[in-house]
Amino acid sequence: MEGGSRKVCENKGINGGRAPGDGGAAGEAIVYCDFFMRAALAEAARALEEGEVPVGCVFVRVESSTITQAQLDTTSSANCATLEKLIVARGRNATNRECHSLAHAEFAAVDALMRNAVACAGESGDTGKSIPASLADYVLYVAVEPCIMCAAMLLYNQVKKVYFGCGNPRFGGNGTVLRVHMPCKAGENNGVSDSIAGYESCGGYRAEEAVALLQRFYSHENANAPPGKRKRKGVLRERSNC
Template sequence: MTEPTLPPEASLASPDLSMDPALERDRRYMQAALDEARLAEAAGEVPVGAVVVWNDTIIARGHNLPIRSVDPSAHAEMQALRAAARVIGNYRMPECELYVTLEPCVMCSGAILHARIRHVVFGATDPKTGAAGSVLNLFEQAQLNHQTTIAGGVMADACSRMLKDFFGGRRRAQKAAQKAAQEAAQEAVQEAVQEAAQVARASDAPACAHCAAAATDTDPSQNPDA
């Protein structure tokens, strides 16, 4: 999953939704999706989380696991959809809603449509791979045999901040690792140079008085101390 391009700080702030019961409901379920995203982050995965809601009850949860599961399809939405299908006993879930912290990609959007999900709510937009309006919009294709309604921007600030902090921390860790590797390589070179110098000095030292005399063109017999 690619790192999303985040909007300026001024545009990240969510509006005050406290007076709207419907939007308060969306915030409640998005918070549950954020909890899942934290589990992904703790596992070293890109922090994206999702929940599936049926009859005002969360029936399934999921978070990113492509690295640990060695599965490129293990996005948060896919994990949640698979779990929800097992709960319901059917891959078609026309009465369900899906909440996810990041705009779904093409793969996840296709699975959402195939599962007949009624409504999707996402947090942060993804200008690089988003398929719910940012790069393209699979949900506005009138020729499809199922239509899923879509809403974005719920708790966008919190969702965006989590992603931004994650990628920022990963870049800092990569730079620190590169610096440590460079310093280790420099130390290894210095040690190798010092060892080579010691070997050279040892090979140049004469083994006996006759060798020393040969090295200095003197006769050891003329040296009373020899």
């Protein structure tokens, strides 16, 4: 169901350090759902088709991740349709297409999340109260471990939890290179230290599939690279940009 990969979790304190799905106090348990990781990998595959580094992600609301495991294990088409509706935003790498170094999958998904929220608020005549001020109510599924920049963006926007596929040995911000997702001090304001709680991060879900997509990208010349930098890559470099 989960691709057979070894799971690595770094916990900021939720559920006493137990792995996802182990339970805990009411309202705290966030259960991994393989459907959402497969959706993130589908976005990564779309990025590959567009000549981008194959990284994709999806956001789901926290309450969507507390569905019972029995429901998650159901593979009926009706259940899949229900899970599909729980995805509130999608994103995929578009740094070449957008000619912008910030067009990483995670940023694209946050942008889509905000656009969707604004559109829904406008349709309902909402005054803006339904537009999220942070990512505290959302869980991110991403094919590759967030880079340091994206991990910091998720930290400062208070994402609830991150599930990722393969690690990012060059730029990983969720434990492979740096532990950006861990609690930290943001500085002092009027003599009072401000702290950031951090978020829980678990990796290794369908990692082989994420690596396979990256291998397909790096085994060919990158037509979108500047002429002087175009060359065939004979070895895997898991993620040159996120």
